[in-house]
Amino acid sequence: MKKYILNSFFAAVLLFAASCKPEIDTPAGTSAGQANFGKYISVGNSLTAGFADGGLYLEGQKVAYPNLLAAQMASVGGGTFTSPFFSDAQANGSGYLNLSALMNGSPTLSNVTTNLAYRDATHLAKYSGEIQNLGIPGMRVDLAFAAPYSAANMYMERLITDSQVGTTTYFQFIQGRNHTFFSLWLGNNDALGWATNGGVTTDATNVLTDKATFSMLFSNLVNALTAGGQKGVVGTIPDVTAVPYFNTVTVPALLAAAKAINPAAVAVFIQTTTGVRAATSEDLIRLPFQSAGLFGTGTIPYGLDPRNPIANNWVLDKDEVIRVKDYVNSYNSTIKSLANSKGLAIADTYTYLNLVKAGVAIQGININSSFITGGAFSLDGVHLTPRGNAVIANVFIDAINGKYASTIPTIDITKYRGVKFPDK
Structure with a gap:
């Protein structure tokens, strides 16, 4: 079965709820106060x-x-x-x-x-x-x-x-x-x-x-x-940044996983608008990265070498x-x-x-x-x-x-x- 997570660009949010007011009695102890919830x-x-x-x-x-x-x-x-x-x-x-x-x-x-x-x-x-x-x-x-x-x-x-x-x-x-x-x-x-x-x-x-x-x-x-x-x-x-999309795939967790396979791994490297650098816990990795299958792949391990950093679009630095x-x-x-x-x-x-x-x-x-x-x-x-x-x-x-x-x-x-x- 194929494993993946859909990337959601639809996030967030306006709200309007509608109601048509019927001829009903308001139960005792409840009140609309100063509002009219009729519709x-x-x-x-x-x-x-x-x-x-x-x-x-x-x-x-x-x-x-x-x-x-x-x-x-x-x-x-x-x-x-x-x-x-x-x-x-x-x-x-x-x-x-x-x-x-x-x-x-x-x-x-x-x-x-x-x-x-x-x-x-x-x-x-x-x-x-x-x-x-x-x-x-x-x-x-x-x-x-x-x-x-x-x-x-x-x-x-x-x-x-x-x-x-x-x-x-x-x-x-x-x-x-x-x-x-x-x-x-x-x-x-x-x-x-x-x-x-x-x-x-x-x-x-x-x-x-x-x-x-x-x-x-x-x-x-x-x-x-x-x-x-x-x-x-x-x-x-x-x-x-309060949603799981940005706080599930963490830099420390990625590095720990890399070290478990290769103790020589020293950092997770990311591409930013100002250049390549080692990632910190202040950098947020997008949730779909965990199922993208990119991390650590390639002759120059993806994300574990400054010559092959995690691309800018995967990270909110x-x-x-x-x-x-x-x-x-x-x-x-x-x-x-x-x-x-x-x-x-x-x-x-x-x-x-x-x-x-x-x-x-x-x-x-x-x-x-x-x-x-x-x-x-x-x-x-x-x-x-x-x-x-x-x-x-x-x-x-x-x-x-x-x-x-x-x-x-x-x-x-x-x-x-x-x-x-x-x-x-």
Whole structure:
């Protein structure tokens, strides 16, 4: 069976969840407070859509955090929430990674290729009808205003008519929804795409969005979503180095493995923009490197000799880490400032996921950012497991309740799984 890990360039994230308010009584002891959850929409990227394990598929869609959040909103007057689910017959959607074996800590990942939802080689089956979960994998703040991207992104293409493809922007797509409440978790990919490509820019999906441009465009998004006086919640952008994608394949572990075979190995060497040097623990190796089969190969051992260093695109070196953190901090400053100016709730996922990275006990369950075993992140090392989605949904719930004096009940995360382990 082929072993590999899909490289995920879709990272991160806008959130809008939608609800239609039915004629129901709000249970005693609960309240919407100062908010109206009658129709909730969620704006965002892959994290909003339920992307997981390197793909978009039905199980992940159902446990996307806006869906979990909307279900809790129902107890305080929220209505139905519609998502563009794949059919049961095409439940595996775009395909995804499956953990088929785990031997001595070494995973074997295989790609699920049955019951997919492709209508041809590059296009997913169309979805029509009301949509309130507006998350599009791969969406960025800058690309939200680019009409051609709706043709290039198969996840958005499936949600719009043929006449809209290539002419409608995501910014236009999210408008006119008659919402009463929204969540917005977007901007992660404006930094993550560059980081997951090792700090190398090759196209529009992996460039670092200019800080001033980000501020202007994010302001346009917030203004559009609050144009009718609607309340909502915005999420901060996570620290890209808090995910398993960047903290699983470590320099010390690589060197130790090399020394076990060749005690003469003295260092791991990497190519940076300023030249070749020995790597340190401050340099972050991308997760797919562990299954690439390159390390130590060749007459001049790859990565173990300065004449044959690990290529720049495999490593987010320490200077690139500093740079991407600076951009994320700038984006988050913009997000918080705009949210405060509009009186919106702020779900600080940046701070929370850094707590998860260190390890935290939630409702009696220990979760952390360890690959496979940590419980929070799926097999692509970037996106969330069902349990991770439940945890993040509670971060949004706490932010909403704190801002609007509502009493949305939090989610029991013990009902949701982490990574699915192979049957014994």
